[in-house]
Amino acid sequence: MAKIKNLPENTLERLIIYFKVLDLLEKNKIEAISSEELAKRCGINPAQLRKDLSFVGNLGTKGVGYSVKSLKYNLKKFLGITQEWNLILGGITPLAEYLLQNKALSKAGFYFMAAFDRKEANIGKIINGVSVYSLDQLDYVFKAVKVDIGVITEEETPEIYLEAFLKHNLKAILNLSSVPFFVEDDKIQIENFSFEMSLTKLSFFLKHLA
Amino acid sequence: MAKIKNLPENTLERLIIYFKVLDLLEKNKIEAISSEELAKRCGINPAQLRKDLSFVGNLGTKGVGYSVKSLKYNLKKFLGITQEWNLILGGITPLAEYLLQNKALSKAGFYFMAAFDRKEANIGKIINGVSVYSLDQLDYVFKAVKVDIGVITEEETPEIYLEAFLKHNLKAILNLSSVPFFVEDDKIQIENFSFEMSLTKLSFFLKHLA
DNA sequence: AAGTGTGAACTTTTTCACAGCT
C-alpha cells in the first residue's frame, strides 16, 4: 500500500479497529475512556494507540483521557467515512448477490450504483435496485454516475473486470476473487481478500500450534 | 497474532499469496520460475520473496530458480492445507448461507460440520447438508466431531458465539461480524474481517489521494 | 552464467519513559 501522510498500513488498520470499538462503546453509553482501557479492548499496547492517534491529531485531554464521541467523530472524518462512496460490482456471483442485499454497507455509506456481468442472461436484471450491465456499457455508467470503488467478485476471469475498471480510471479496487492482484502504480489501491486466505492463516496457526 | 517459528505475520500473508499465484501459474502450464519473476507478479521485492521462502526451507535450485509444482506443494504443506479442517458456523445470516453453499471452501479443504443459531425457527434446518443446532447442543456436536475452526457470522450478539466456542476449547476463530474481537491468550488465534473495514481502507486512500 | 540463500546494512515500526498539560 502506498503510504499516505507517512501513515503505516498497520496504523490505518488499527485506526479502523479503534473506530469500530468506539462505536460499540458509544452504543453501550460509555462516554470517556483512557488509552490504556481502549488499547486493552483492541488487544494492543497503550503507547501504540496514542502514537497511532497522534497521526490524526491531538484528540485527548492530558490527565483525563478521550471523549468517546469526539474521538469516534475525528477518526470517522480522518478515515473518509463521513462522506458517501459509490461502488460498482464486477461479476454476478452468490457473493455479489449477498453484497447487493447487505444493508450494513449502505448504512456505512457505501452504495452500489451498478453491477456488471459477462453472462448474457444476467444483463438487464435488477438486483435489490441495482441494474446489471454488460461490460461494454461501462462507458455509459461511468459517464452517468461518479464511481469511487470497484468490487470484483467474479472467479473465472476477474482480471477482465480489473482491466476494464482501471481503464476507466478507477483508483480503488476491492478484489474478492481468490487470486490476488497487484499493480505498480501507487495511485491505485487494491485490497485483496478471500475467505480461503483468512482460513489458511488459521490453518497455519493450527498446524504449528503443537 | 502470536508468532510461530519466528514467522512474521506479513510473511505468512505473503506465503499464502505466493501459493495462490503459483496455483495460477500451474494452471497456465508454467513449470519453472525465478524469484524475480514470481516477486514481480506478487508486487514485492525478490529478496523479500527469497527471505520469506527461507522460513519454509531450501526450496529452489541455485542458478536455476524454482519448480512451480514443488514450490507450491511445499508451501501447501507448510501452510497446513494438505490436510482438511472442520468448521462450525455461529449465526444463520445471509453471509452464513453464502458460506455454506460455497464450493471453493470445501475444495480447499475447509468443511462446515454444523451451524448454530439462536432463533428457534432456524434450529433443525439443514442448509446445503449442514444441520443448524441451538447453542446448548454445542457439547453434543463437539463430542460427535472434531472441530478446528469457528466462523462467526452473527451481527447482533457475536460475542455469545465467541464465548461458547472458546469454552469448548476451540483455538481458531474467523470473526466476520463487524466488531473485531481480541483475546489475551496467544494459544488462541482470531482473524477479524469485515467488508466494511476493507472498504474503509479504500475510503481513506481515496480521501487522502488528492 | 545465472539465480538462490543469507549475513549485514538499512529502514520502519513498536515500545519505553517522561515532560507537560489539566
Added chain:
DNA sequence: AGCTGTGAAAAAGTTCACACTT
C-alpha cells in the same frame, strides 16, 4: 495526581549485495 503526546531507544522487518551452487 493522572494521563496524554512524543522524542529516544529497542525491536522487527526489509533490502542489499555477494558467496555459493548448479
